Amino acid sequence: MRVAITGGLLADEGGAAPGTLLVRDGRIEAVLALGADIGPVDELIDATGLSVLPGAIDLHTHLGDMDQSDRETFFTGTRAAACGGVTTVFEHPLSDPPTLTGDDYAAKLELAARQARIDVGLWGALTPGRLDAMRDQAELGAAGFKAFTCSSGGSYPPVDLATLEAGMEIAAKLGALVLVHCEDGALVDLGAASLQAPAVPLTAERFQASRPPEVELAATLQVLELAGRTGCRLQIVHVSAPAVVDAILAARAHGVQVTFEHTPHHLLLDAAEAAQLGGAAHCAPPVRERALRDGLWARLRAGAPAIAASDHGPFRAAHKQTSGDDLRGVPLGIQGVQETPALILDACVHGDPTGGAPVGLGRAVSMLSAEPARAAGLWPRKGTLRPGADADLVLWDLATPRILDAATQQRGMHQWSPYDGRTVRATPTRVLLRGATLAVRGELSAALTGQIVRPTLAPQLPATR
Ligand SMILES: [Zn+2]
Structure with a gap:
């Protein structure tokens, strides 16, 4: 399964630039400049006007x-x-x-x-x-x-x-x-x-x-x-x-x-x-x-x-x-x-x-x-857009205002929030988990499920005193 996300601003901790993200078998395969040849893909996701974040x-x-x-x-x-x-x-x-x-x-x-x-x-x-x-x-x-x-x-x-x-x-x-x-x-x-x-x-x-x-x-x-x-x-x-x-x-x-x-x-x-x-x-x-x-x-x-x-x-x-x-x-x-x-x-x-x-x-x-x-010991498997990372990705609309309230989003078991009524310009329009679309504008895909993550433990560090 090969997916391309193109037209958006690819935003990592070090900076953001327009580009295309290629995903293969759940991992980020490549980060390409806009217009670069992407080869055959099973799914092409248009991210024009959006920011693509881990x-x-x-x-x-x-x-x-x-x-x-x-x-x-x-x-x-x-x-x-x-x-x-x-x-x-x-x-x-x-x-x-x-x-x-x-x-x-x-x-x-x-x-x-x-x-x-x-x-x-x-x-x-x-x-x-x-x-x-x-x-x-x-x-x-x-x-x-x-x-x-x-x-x-x-x-x-x-x-x-x-x-x-x-x-x-x-x-x-x-x-x-x-x-x-x-x-x-x-x-x-x-x-x-x-x-x-x-x-x-x-x-x-x-x-x-x-x-x-x-x-x-x-x-x-x-x-x-x-x-x-x-x-x-x-x-x-x-x-x-x-x-x-x-x-x-x-x-x-x-x-x-x-x-x-x-x-x-x-x-x-x-x-x-x-x-x-x-x-x-x-x-x-x-x-x-x-x-x-x-x-x-x-x-x-x-x-x-x-x-x-x-x-x-x-x-x-x-x-x-x-x-x-x-x-x-x-x-x-x-x-x-x-x-x-x-x-x-x-x-x-x-x-x-x-x-x-x-x-x-x-x-x-x-x-x-x-x-x-x-x-958490998950880097660089997660938390970045680098090739090799899990393709856990979110397409954000960072321009359109939205009022936070229970009516406009799928909350957990309870509907209250201290942020109700606040206007934000940040809406997740599509969420991908290991390259597969998990949610589109708050509507969850029925089939997809998460996994238990087992982070890598870091070696012991020397005491400082
Ligand atoms: Zn706590």
Whole structure:
């Protein structure tokens, strides 16, 4: 099967140029100048007026509750992702019940393989008393392990520093990644205790004040220190504050192998907007004040190599509703696996909320595809338009305005979004998975299914201290 995609702008992290992409047997065969002889093809796709990008890789989603509850399933979550231009997702072990052991991991793999419409990877767990499970999960394909430095708000146990260091030593030997939710557990608990007054509503402002950026920075500094000591590869998830980015960049400059994520809600919303949105924007770390949000963009503009990840946290709309402005009982999490690529592309290409010069299409590809592929051990098999890569491709209309709402797209199990009503100039018009068309303008092909991805583990790196 040979496919040619021609007439569009081929956009990789290093730049964009008009051209023709040839695909053979699911992989990119060649990148040609426009008008070059392409030989015989089975399918010719006209991409005139469109940009052709590698599919987005979302390293941070919560999709697969094992009891198939009313949150999300691999089927509904990956369907929504596909319609949004995502071709690979990674699922975190923070499900209900959590994926703590090798057996848990095997069961979730089986569920994902049965339901996924796009490629799926599963992160393993780094939790107290279960460090042996890391090796069991690695044997089953886990290339990274999630740890919390504070309560997750659910049943996923947080780590103490000794457990984290021991887990990082195991991960370093395996060549695996350790992904950490960084907020200092003791400071989060103190903040939570300050919110306990029964007669006082939990407003967004009070919640935000209980988990300030200093709480995130305190945990990040400790975790960076342990990564340096152990030589393990580290990813700090959902970084929300510029001081945390600075700490990460300083550690990188000292040889710590650390990558980091930004979510669209931390990049595009500010604290006042989050308070207006109420339950729909209730998340941790909280959405920050405008000056801090703008500081993230200043660092992106200066070249900070961030990964865009949704931290897709699906809940029933009723669970995210507040009575008045009282957030008590509202679960933490924002769903956005589908909107993330469009939001990031729109902000990078047409201008971010700071009003500064756009960071550009290449940076969007870097954030959505290339950096996540490298962090997950999938590069250069995924995340690029280079010959030999999987032909996971998305044709984007980056000109026509569109209003994000549930009526115009196939969402996951639940229809709410904090981005409803926003206008973006970024629409995925066709999504290909390994060269076959998976979705056209949000309509999914019936037959095509995803695969489980088993990333390559990186060799152990020397410790930096
Ligand atoms: Zn998460």
